[in-house]
Amino acid sequence: MLQFKTELNLPDVGLTGFETPLAEEECAVQETLHRFAKEVLRPLGTALDKMTAEQVVAQGSPFYSVFAEFAKLGVDPALFASLPPETGLRMESMIAEELGWGDSGLALSLGIASFPMQVALAAGKQELVDLCAGRIGCWIGTQPDRGSDFQVFDMERDWPQGAPGNQGSLWAKVGVDEIVINGQSSAWVSNGPVAQVAIAYMGADYGDGRLDKNGRPHGVAVIIPLDLPGVSRGKPLEKIGLRALPQGEIYFDNVRVPKRFAVALKDEYYGSFASVWSHAGAHTSPIFTGLARAAFEMALQYCHERKQGGRLLIDHQLTRYRLGDMLRRVELTRATARRSLAFARLSKRCHPYVTAANKVTVTEEAMKVVHEAFQLFGGVGTTREYPIEKLFRDARPSLIGDGESYTVIMRLGLLCQQLYAEGWSNP
Structure with missing residues (x-):
């Protein structure tokens, strides 16, 4: 219902922008x-x-x-x-x-x-909850020769006809009582160099080969204590940004894990993986909303300090336009991030292509905000004296991590094709 005001005033605004009232x-x-x-x-x-x-x-x-x-x-x-x-x-x-x-x-x-702990809780396995408690965790998904290919669910539409699926360089032999793991993760395992426990999604052989009848790899999801014999690490990556986030590969040489440590076996694997990836994408988006907000706030402050053309930057119309556009994009990232999180948490049939695509929207817009903030700082922004250059470097990897932007959006298009075949948007 329309509400009339008796006087003109500034809008309600808080740390997270133009919020409805908070409890x-x-x-x-x-x-x-x-x-x-x-x-x-x-x-x-x-x-x-x-x-x-x-x-x-x-x-x-x-x-x-x-x-x-x-x-x-x-x-x-x-x-x-x-x-x-x-x-x-x-x-x-x-x-x-x-x-x-x-x-x-x-x-x-x-x-x-906390990822392995959250997976253990979702699986309802108290032994694994206790195993993960108080430990630094990581998530192992991609491998050196199986990057974006781990996103392939639909072999008929998304893979060359008749070709076997990419089995990856990390796989498990699943026996009656134990799982034996060999191979290596990619170098992009976040917390990989420091993690004490992992939730790993990998190809698996249950005794009938590593591929199903359609050529799609079988899989297993298992929580692995990383102090087991046969586990070793590579060197942590030197990166342009997100340098406070350790990343590196983990190697497995006949690592034996009790089968009861599995959280998803053969027929449950892809559903479990889709759930975990949906959760990850939805959690990443608000983090980079925060980064975009930080860049906007730094630029807003600098424009009230720096003079050009005989006046403060903030007093130039073009500067106001640029700041207004940045704030608009921050609000967009926040709205998208929250909708993505709500879909992942509340929908009974969430899907990683949806939350990953929302992550693309957030990170692409965040990158634009950081870029514009960087431009407003001018030459000093390129120096270590001002923190905007760090935000620029931290924002850039977000367009690749947890699903490279172009690849994810291509798969969102594939999802359009799949849904249309099921009757969606088909009058």
Whole structure:
């Protein structure tokens, strides 16, 4: 219903833009996370960014302090489940955004660290929950010769006819009581160099070969303690951005895991994998919304300090247009991220092509915001004196990680084809 005002005033605005009114509990959580992001994540991320990859993961590195500091906040997934769905989703999104505002690399590391635990909880296996408790986790999916190919679900439409599927270079032999794992992950395993436990999705042989009748690889999802015999690591990657997020390959040489550590066997594998990837994409989006917001705020402040043409930058019409366009895009990323999170959490038939495509929208728009902020800083933005150059470097890998943009959107087009065949948008 239309509401009349008796006077002209500025709009309600908060940390996360033009929000509808927040509950007292939401405000308290948001303020706590913002303080943590400002006082812990941002300075720590800045320090780690200047270190080598091996220094970041070395014993005694300040990197490890982030997990203990974050644990003190008491952010528990059970909290979201106890709230009304809309409130829980908004709070979860706001928390991830604040973490991304502080440092996107550390935000990703914190989120991925709990991934095996979340999978164990979803599978309802208390033994695995206990195994993951208090440990840094990682998610193993891609392999050196099986990057985007792990996204292939529909062999008929998405793979050369008659050709066998890509089995990958990491696979498992599934026996009666144990699973034997050989091969290696890709170098892009987030938290790979520091993780103590992994949730791994890989090809599998159940005794009848590694491919089904359509040529699609069989698979298994299993939680793996990374202190088992036969597990080793590669060197952590040196990257242009997200340097506070350790990434590197993990090798497996006849690693034996009890079969009861599996969370998805043969017939459940692809459904489980789709659920996990949907969850990952939905959680990534608000983190990079936070990064975009950080870039906008830095540019807004700088435009109130820097003079050109005899006046502050903010007093030029073109500057106002550019800032307005940046804020518009931040609002777009936030709206998309929340819708994606709601779809992943509430839909009974979520799908990773949807949440991954939403991640593309968020990261592409975030990159535009960071680029424009970088331009407003001018030459000084290219120096380490101003943090905008770090945000620029941190934003760029987001267009590739968790699904390279072009490949994901191509598969969204494939999903259009699949849904149309089932009667969607077909009058």
